[in-house]
Amino acid sequence: MELNKHYDVIIFGAGPGGTAAAYGVAHKKSVLVIENDLFGGTCPNRGCDPKKMLYSAVQAKVRATNLQGSGLKGVPTIDWPDLMAFKRQYTRQIPKETENGLQQAGIATYHGQVHFLDEQHVQLADKTIISGDDFILATGRRPRLLDIPGQEYLKTSTDFLDLDALPKRMTFVGAGLVTMELANIANQAGVAVDILHHNDQPLKEWPTPLVTQLVESMASAGIHFHFNTNLTAITKQAGGYQLTTDQGILSSDYVVAAVGRIANTEALKLENCGVTVTKRGIAVDDHLQTSTPHIYALGDVMAKPQPKLTPVAAYEGQYLAQLLTGQNTEAIDYPVIPQILFGTAEVSQVGVTYQTAENHPKAYQISTLDLTHWYTYNRLKDPLAQAVIIRATATQQVVGFAAFTTAGEQLLNLFSLIMNLKLSNTQIQEMIFAYPTAASDLTYLM
Numbered sequence: 001m002e003l004n005k006h007y008d009v010i011i012f013g014a015g016p017g018g019t020a021a022a023y024g025v026a027h028k029k030s031v032l033v034i035e036n037d038l039f040g041g042t043c044p045n046r047g048c049d050p051k052k053m054l055y056s057a058v059q060a061k062v063r064a065t066n067l068q069g070s071g072l073k074g075v076p077t078i079d080w081p082d083l084m085a086f087k088r089q090y091t092r093q094i095p096k097e098t099e100n101g102l103q104q105a106g107i108a109t110y111h112g113q114v115h116f117l118d119e120q121h122v123q124l125a126d127k128t129i130i131s132g133d134d135f136i137l138a139t140g141r142r143p144r145l146l147d148i149p150g151q152e153y154l155k156t157s158t159d160f161l162d163l164d165a166l167p168k169r170m171t172f173v174g175a176g177l178v179t180m181e182l183a184n185i186a187n188q189a190g191v192a193v194d195i196l197h198h199n200d201q202p203l204k205e206w207p208t209p210l211v212t213q214l215v216e217s218m219a220s221a222g223i224h225f226h227f228n229t230n231l232t233a234i235t236k237q238a239g240g241y242q243l244t245t246d247q248g249i250l251s252s253d254y255v256v257a258a259v260g261r262i263a264n265t266e267a268l269k270l271e272n273c274g275v276t277v278t279k280r281g282i283a284v285d286d287h288l289q290t291s292t293p294h295i296y297a298l299g300d301v302m303a304k305p306q307p308k309l310t311p312v313a314a315y316e317g318q319y320l321a322q323l324l325t326g327q328n329t330e331a332i333d334y335p336v337i338p339q340i341l342f343g344t345a346e347v348s349q350v351g352v353t354y355q356t357a358e359n360h361p362k363a364y365q366i367s368t369l370d371l372t373h374w375y376t377y378n379r380l381k382d383p384l385a386q387a388v389i390i391r392a393t394a395t396q397q398v399v400g401f402a403a404f405t406t407a408g409e410q411l412l413n414l415f416s417l418i419m420n421l422k423l424s425n426t427q428i429q430e431m432i433f434a435y436p437t438a439a440s441d442l443t444y445l446m
């Protein structure tokens, strides 16, 4: 595709955020999307989607395990090469399909390294200079590696999600979202897993009782947690690696660093256009505008308090499209943001958090419900099903929900809907839900 010398909007990064913005402005403006790696970005190529394809088999295995002695005999085993082929069938087509989709919508695309020359001009790899009126920085994040001797031996979530054969022993560093999800997949696929975490409080932003249950269920499935343990060096040894920690020595065949992600900003040469980058990412105001007026940022690359998730990046892309096409001039206003961790069961939360409710006991009431004997969870023999309901004391309205169950994902979305639409308990009681489903429990949960 021949490129023009000027575009109304130039977008860096073809992930969920950048593409949502591109589709949103394309009906009114000329748009160029620049991608320096895989069109589609992290989520469909090396994030949420491939992870959940692997999780499908794990989820089926966990459900089968739970139903032993309740009508099912024999636990299936995970065939990793087969599962990986299934995943690749999906991921293989993502970059081409994403780029084709953009082009079919009349959006120009460029694959390569591009940087800013000044506030209005960017330079392509072949030194062509292109100007733009508005720019959107949607370049996402990449895994952070530990600055320790032997850093070169560290693998990342990207490597794990495209692993041809499983090693016997695997170590994850950092007990955050990536580790809790991928360690569970590895463990269920037959790998001996160790998790090293530098303190004893993993997943600090998630409800403490549910995190405790998650850790206990992972530990009873055979995962070995090492809390208050810092990895200080990795050395190669016959048949694997020696891990030196401040608590002793461990051996491993494969070491995954999952200690957070850093913003992709360096290649853009933002110093040439005056955009402020902090340690946490690109600084923006409440209109997602950077320190340079016609340059905006969205998604994971931004420094922001909202969780860095696909639907959040897409929401920000749609917001910026409306802003740049004059359909909205207001500051960005986020709905409640549901979060889910796909582990031994699904840990989910939305609305007022457990920690906030605990810290404001007059304003909120917390009810923790053991769901194991409720019909839905008893039918699945879900061994630990639990829900946390948070009500505003003044109105008795449900303002927060969290759960740890093997059937929780759609319940989480229903609670998001209830909170966004501010549906009252009475309005929910007046509805009919298909029975027996997790949703038909809503009337009892409210």
Ligand SMILES: Cc1cc2nc3c(=O)[nH]c(=O)nc-3n(C[C@H](O)[C@H](O)[C@H](O)COP(=O)(O)OP(=O)(O)OC[C@H]3O[C@@H](n4cnc5c(N)ncnc54)[C@H](O)[C@@H]3O)c2cc1C
Pocket: 012, 013, 014, 015, 016, 017, 018, 034, 035, 036, 037, 038, 039, 040, 041, 042, 043, 046, 047, 048, 049, 051, 112, 113, 114, 138, 139, 140, 141, 157, 178, 264, 267, 268, 298, 299, 300, 301, 308, 309, 310, 311, 313
């Ligand atoms: C293992 C893993 C699992 C995840 N699971 C979930 C999940 O279950 N649910 C969920 O909601 N979120 C999940 N996430 C987070 C989700 O992937 C991100 O929040 C989402 O992809 C952010 O979208 P984005 O558009 O901001 O950035 P990205 O998707 O990262 O896209 C940014 C794009 O910019 C490109 N780029 C970088 N630098 C440049 C440059 N200089 N020039 C041009 N292009 C550039 C990158 O190559 C990339 O394609 C997961 C992430 C990981 C790593």
Ligand SMILES: NC(=O)c1ccc[n+]([C@@H]2O[C@H](COP(=O)([O-])OP(=O)(O)OC[C@H]3O[C@@H](n4cnc5c(N)ncnc54)[C@H](O)[C@@H]3O)[C@@H](O)[C@H]2O)c1
Pocket: 146, 173, 174, 175, 176, 177, 178, 179, 181, 196, 197, 198, 199, 202, 203, 229, 230, 231, 258, 259, 260, 261, 307, 308, 309, 339, 340, 341, 342
């Ligand atoms: N289901 C989901 O929605 C999902 C799943 C995976 C990833 N993600 C996204 O990807 C992001 C990155 O995930 P992540 O797990 O890499 O980061 P994270 O920030 O969730 O967790 C990293 C953990 O590593 C710990 N840590 C930091 N330095 C350490 C060290 N030196 N040694 C040991 N532990 C250390 C941190 O305290 C933290 O608990 C998430 O924040 C989220 O935005 C989302």
